[in-house]
Amino acid sequence: MTLKKRFSLAWLAEQEWLVLLLWFGLTIIVTIREIYAHNINDYTIYKNVFFHVRAQQPLFLAYPEYFDVNNYGPFFSLLIAPFTWLPDAVGGMLWVLVNAAFLWYAIRQLPLSRLQQNIILLFSSHELMGASSYFQFNVSVAACIILSFALILRGKDGWAACFIMIGAFVKIYGIVGCAFFFFSRHKLKFIASLLLWGALFFVLPMLIASPAYIVRCYHDWLTALKVKTEKNAQFDQGIVLQNISAMGFIRRVFHLKPFNDLLVFVPGALLFFSQYIWLKYKQEVHYQFYILCSVLLFTVLFSSSSESPTYIIAFPAVCIWYVLQNPSRANTVFFLFAFVVCSFSQSDIFSPWVRKNIAVPYAIKAFPCLVMWGVIVWQVHVRQFLRLRPVAA
Template sequence: MGKKIIKLLNNRYFILFVWLLLAVVVALKQYHKGTFNNYLIFKYTFNHALEQVNLYAEYPNEYQDSNHYGPFFSLLIAPFAVLPNWLGILLWQIANTLFLYFAIKQLPLSSSKVNAVYWIVVHELLTAMFGLQFNASIAAVIILAYTLINREENFWAAFFIAFGTFVKLYGIVGLAFFFFVKKKPHFIAYCIFWGLVFLILPMFFFSPQYILSQYQEWYLSLSEKQGQNASLVSMQDISVMGMARRISGNAGLSNLPFLLTGIVLFTLPYLRIRQYKSEIFRMMYLSSALIFAVIFSNSSESPTYIIAFVGVAIWFMIQDRPVGPVIIALFIFALLLTSLSPSDLFPAFVRNNYIKPYSLKALPCVLIWLFLTFQMLTKNYVSSAQPLKNG
């Protein structure tokens, strides 16, 4: 019986079935409950672009909150926006799920390790699904930027970096792998090319003047949002800065010292140039980038953590076997506090009185990122005797 269960859990078709089943069930549930405000924000960006009105103003008669995605997104969402809500929501959910599934499949890991990543992130993916957001696709964009650079397919790596950046800025994290690029001048040219494509493309469907004005509005909306998120009661700011602000009770703490510290720690391993030849070292940078993008953003909310948790899963799966007790403890801590805390599987009293008020969902990812950075600064990955494709 045990062998049959293990075989089933390692069956890629079964994993895909589970992922798609969750996507369909959550999409239909959110539609029938009427809790699909985020999708309405997305949908109306297309409608508002057609009307050539401000994409970033508030429209309380249509949805709550406001849009913070780039003008290009109004074109990306178009195929879903023209459909009835129930079908648009369903296909939007499936598209995001399949995109992340495909991206994880491209990781240079053994089949069993890729399958383990699928199962590790499934609950965090479920949290993202309930938000009907684009975060799973952002994680996919960052992974594909890495895997394509790893394969020296720079043209398409640049495509995904530009695509993600023009949708939600997080995609720019893909540039973290620039130092691993061969033929850097070509890569830079490709990035400029795709940047111009995504800048200009919406202008063919709307108008150049309108789209350029909306880039200005996008910048203003993001600047305003940063200030709004830096509060003690926001549902966002689940980050290093958010923990510091909420634990100290000081909403006025600046992001700058935290960001500068994070950037310094993130970039220090780049100095170990000899380690670049190690695929495990490069994969560690992938994990670091996925986690960094979330824990140092005060726009991070619970559904955003699918990005970071994919990084946690990859980090855990590329550790030397047998895995040390510190690594196991950090991983279990992340499963419990980051992944399970938003669900009914976690005590509501603890969640509502400690985890949410103090942004503690971020804590395990912060600790793992610090430990991961320490590993990258001290370990000799070139001499590692455990190839990623084994096991």
Template sequence: MNTILKTLNNRKFILGIWLLLAIFLGFKQYHKGSYNNYLIFKHVYHHAVERLNLYAEYPQQYGDTNHYGPFFSLLIAPFALLPDYIGTILWQIANTLFLFFAIQQLPLAFKKINAVYWIVAHELMTALFSFQFNISIAAIIILTFAFIQRGKNFWAAMLIMLGTFVKLYGIVGLAFFFFVKKKWNFVLSCFCWALIFFILPMVFFSPTYILQCYQDWYRSLAQKQQLNASLTSMQDISVMGMARRISGDVNLPNLPFLAGGLLLFALPYLRIKAYADLNFRLLLLASTLIFTVIFSNSSESPTYIIAFLGVSIWFLIQQRPFKIWQIALFVFALLLTSFSPSDLFPKFVRENYIKPYSLKALPCLIVWLVIIYQMMCSKFNQTEQLHAE
């Protein structure tokens, strides 16, 4: 038993497992011809080189459309220039290593960080199956938090702007603004990085073309929001999606849900004296990771690598011994959110209940509400930091 526990807590062993998942799933999906997302990504670069509309449909090249910002054309370039059989594998490895590194920077005890790696491994697989960039979005949010914790404002600002200019999700890193020391320095850094990421694609392409791309990007995102809000979409696995699909009313608007969610999300900021407590800050990180996904109708199953990191962080910082309800809620999330899209879950239940009603979002919603309650009602002091450490 001790040997098994030692192996499970061996950081190199965990990294090896993660890399094997990245390589194996990349290889498997490439040889199946099932790597549509990667084709979309690499053509963002090629279309930019040819000055084509980045957001038009190109059915002869791939299905669906691109929804990433013009700066993504530079980010994907090193992979797009390689043959697909190499580019796909390296893309998987790069995203996996980035997330592994980000989790390692969390202010948690060694064994708790290892626990996070194991808990999210299945969600990582789900994201790797479809070559998702959301793996890196999760890394960006976590690393932003870690850098702010360490007073590295310049690099935290870089990550926020990088995530924003690639997929907008990165903007949620601003949720940690009140934990920033030297706030004006941070604001100035954000402004400088925003300018860099805005202008840099113009250096490689043309200012006129890139400005047009930004307009096209805005239109594509607006159109995507409308398409996602359906009763049959593979996306909209969100609070709004659950409400629409359970009620059968496709016309339920997003705004009331977003307004309510934002109000609840913002309430803990009133507890200014709690900011100094590490547990409070970690709960806000968990809240941010979950909120980003469950209140976006662009969320699909692989997006939950972001939310489930929030669930794992919430669970691991609970005071020991765990309460029965905490264990039950965590297991509920593990089964319904993480395992439900896979063959580990009964197909009949998955196809007739989980997918049609967006129930993958349900456990994350409950955990998020618990987090808000704990942030509002728990006593935070220096001794409670030991739960995280």
């Protein structure tokens, strides 16, 4: 039975124009709406990272130009620099489109068929729209993780290390790309490349600011991330849009105010690393893809900093898992459930009462992804990946 027969909407994925239209069209529409409404706070934070680094001002304090604070490292100042000299409307739009194009390219590099790639793009387009409405760099974080995986499989370890370090030096998340180390056929080159790119990205911001200032920024960055983590745990004090994670979901559903996140994180980490006991199958492409999916989901589910737009990192994993599966009505039903609940639980498809009283306060967005991650870990341990149909790249 073909992929088209097992999923009645799969024929949409054969329409290249439709995939392109949804991916970039939804992003452009939502970005125009936010720019028109002058709702570009995150982009304002981003562009000021460059100006603050150049002026050697504290990088992680609140400034009157915007709400909230910056949480990205000083290296980010170089990435955002080309956009800062443009009018906000133009710079913001280009910033969003570049991020969207980067993730599009990364998904296209996966060793999957064109139809499978199109399904991933189609069903991830709504998450992309949500992340784009916040001008989020998480889109590029997802791209860095996916692209590093694809490059390692192609033997391009040096470039894979580059994208891992880009993600790590901007938002820490990117370092999870090191989870693909065991798939590398040139491990020493991979390690050396990580060290070289890391050293380069550490010193590059010193082109626009003094070395002493940049070193101090890295120290301040760690302090700022610690403060943010502590703040994210305070959902009972009105901060309900943060910590949309496994910890946040469990804490809120069971009303566990005095709750140590390590009680969830540590078992989760042990389960994640337990998947590596099957490394004898490290050359099996389905096992490799299962680890990719697990990494993308774990990164979001076990971070207290996860917000709704962060799920542009997690949800492509659900789509990748689905296109790999053998035909099954149960798989399709679960995939559609995950798609609706994860991508639309905080949108107008649900009534305001549901959003206000269930979806947001209980971090329901995390639930289908948490179930999906558990399914993947279980399938790895029962070696279900050995019973999947061949990947058609």
